[in-house]
Amino acid sequence: MDDTAASASPQEQIAAPRRSPSQQRSRERVERMLAAASALIAEQGSDAMRMGEVAEKAGVSIGSLYQFFPDKRAMVWALAERYSAESQACISAALKDVSDAEGLKQAFSELLDIYYGLFLAEPVIRDVWSGTQADKALRALELADSRANAEFLVAVLKRLRPDADPVELETTAFLVWQMGEAAVRLAISVEREEGDRLVAAYKSMALRELLAE
Amino acid sequence: MDDTAASASPQEQIAAPRRSPSQQRSRERVERMLAAASALIAEQGSDAMRMGEVAEKAGVSIGSLYQFFPDKRAMVWALAERYSAESQACISAALKDVSDAEGLKQAFSELLDIYYGLFLAEPVIRDVWSGTQADKALRALELADSRANAEFLVAVLKRLRPDADPVELETTAFLVWQMGEAAVRLAISVEREEGDRLVAAYKSMALRELLAE
DNA sequence: TGAGAACATGAGCAATCCTCACATTTGCAA
DNA sequence: TTGCAAATGTGAGGATTGCTCATGTTCTCA
Numbered sequence: 001m002d003d004t005a006a007s008a009s010p011q012e013q014i015a016a017p018r019r020s021p022s023q024q025r026s027r028e029r030v031e032r033m034l035a036a037a038s039a040l041i042a043e044q045g046s047d048a049m050r051m052g053e054v055a056e057k058a059g060v061s062i063g064s065l066y067q068f069f070p071d072k073r074a075m076v077w078a079l080a081e082r083y084s085a086e087s088q089a090c091i092s093a094a095l096k097d098v099s100d101a102e103g104l105k106q107a108f109s110e111l112l113d114i115y116y117g118l119f120l121a122e123p124v125i126r127d128v129w130s131g132t133q134a135d136k137a138l139r140a141l142e143l144a145d146s147r148a149n150a151e152f153l154v155a156v157l158k159r160l161r162p163d164a165d166p167v168e169l170e171t172t173a174f175l176v177w178q179m180g181e182a183a184v185r186l187a188i189s190v191e192r193e194e195g196d197r198l199v200a201a202y203k204s205m206a207l208r209e210l211l212a213e
Numbered sequence: 214m215d216d217t218a219a220s221a222s223p224q225e226q227i228a229a230p231r232r233s234p235s236q237q238r239s240r241e242r243v244e245r246m247l248a249a250a251s252a253l254i255a256e257q258g259s260d261a262m263r264m265g266e267v268a269e270k271a272g273v274s275i276g277s278l279y280q281f282f283p284d285k286r287a288m289v290w291a292l293a294e295r296y297s298a299e300s301q302a303c304i305s306a307a308l309k310d311v312s313d314a315e316g317l318k319q320a321f322s323e324l325l326d327i328y329y330g331l332f333l334a335e336p337v338i339r340d341v342w343s344g345t346q347a348d349k350a351l352r353a354l355e356l357a358d359s360r361a362n363a364e365f366l367v368a369v370l371k372r373l374r375p376d377a378d379p380v381e382l383e384t385t386a387f388l389v390w391q392m393g394e395a396a397v398r399l400a401i402s403v404e405r406e407e408g409d410r411l412v413a414a415y416k417s418m419a420l421r422e423l424l425a426e
Numbered sequence: 427t428g429a430g431a432a433c434a435t436g437a438g439c440a441a442t443c444c445t446c447a448c449a450t451t452t453g454c455a456a
Numbered sequence: 457t458t459g460c461a462a463a464t465g466t467g468a469g470g471a472t473t474g475c476t477c478a479t480g481t482t483c484t485c486a
Contacts, residue, residue, distance in 0.1 A: 019464090021463095025463095025464075026464060029464090050442070062443095063444095063466050063467065067463095071444075134347030134348075167410070175396065175399075178399050179396065205418065205421075208418075208421055209418045235432070265473075265474090274435045275474095279476075
């Protein structure tokens with residue numbers, strides 16, 4: 001009823017937090033909720049995560065959960081956003097100063113290793129990410145993030161090949177980026193050894209595309 | 214309690230059909246159920262599909278649904294399997310006689326176009342596929358299918374480069390194949406024009422990898 | 427033709443997300 | 457300090473939905 005919160009598109013979307021915690025007390029409680037959710041997701045996956053369980057583990061009532069998160073998806077997304085923000089900072093730092101082919105090769109390879117390592121080590125990220133794949137609204141948000149990340153790559157490519165068609169560079173960068181995410185996701189869902197091979201193979205495939213066009 | 218059905222792995226898995234329809238009558242009814250499910254998925258997505266709705270649309274009782282499908286996932290998977298089988302036949306035919314680089318180029322490009330077209334035209338495939346992405350058990354089955362498909366590509370590569378390391382060829386083929394699926398999935402989730410560009414870009418990226426190693 | 431297997435039914439069980447009416451705490455102006 | 461509005465907290469219960477099971481019907485085949 002009250003449209004005070006931002007309502008951009010008429011589409012089904014991730015509802016904004018019903019209320020943002022303004023007092024110290026509630027800010028701490030929201031932290032506890034997210035921590036509980038994260039732990040439960042790590043144990044059993046976001047799908048099996050029960051809101052009641054989250055509330056119990058966080059030491060709050062079920063009602064408090066819904067005070068700050070409009071629904072379950074929003075909680076999962078809140079966690080995803082955290083990692084997203086961290087990632088973005090990391091990516092920006094790694095690609096900011098790349099200005100030649102060799103630099104790109106190194107930065108890209110390193111970035112992929114970090115990403116792969118993160119997914120291997122953090123079941124929460126893995127689960128949250130695969131959760132977003134199935135949900136239309138979440139996937140759209142994820143795509144937007146990915147596009148933003150790809151922009152850093154576009155900037156590098158424009159520096160390396162100033163007279164190439166910008167649209168083509170955008171397409172290439174976005175594709176390479178998305179394929180990188182897909183490759184990592186694939187890699188963590190097979191045996192470790194094969195996963196390593198796949199990531200290595202992807203690196204060479206992507207770099208070939210990025211450098212030798 | 215009764216383990217008469219095939220139980221291969223101790224893992225959580227897709228339960229086998231509780232009972233396969235042996236009489237004409239029930240075979241027709243199962244067809245109706247799948248058709249209803251397919252229609253509903255096309256309309257609203259598999260997540261929003263209600264088993265009660267499927268039963269109603271198929272003109273059967275809810276109990277009959279569960280007579281032949283142990284649970285909702287199994288219904289979705291049954292649909293996925295159909296397309297899977299069709300695909301496999303198509304892929305096998307397209308790659309069977311490829312024996313040179315030019316042939317691979319053509320066959321691969323054609324295959325990707327078909328795949329892309331299929332996803333564009335069939336909302337059921339799209340939805341079922343994204344559904345399988347989130348579900349561990351379904352994803353494992355999907356991966357197995359994908360691996361089988363990649364084998365056709367491996368065979369071609371072995372013909373083209375007989376003295377390359379077989380493990381490397383396997384890795385390359387599997388990666389290229391999976392990236393192809395990911396690329397198509399990406400392409401259908403953006404504007405048509407960008408999707409076309411992405412598919413084209415993927416073709417060139419993949420072929421570069423397949424041919425020029 | 428009759429017995430048993432296959433098939434069909436749908437009320438209702440159980441699990442789970444989320445709401446809402448009401449209680450408590452906090453910030454702050456008078 | 458006091459009083460009050462806003463922020464925060466609570467948990468029983470509404471609503472939805474996947475799935476079961478006791479019971480009835482139809483088919484097959486000796």
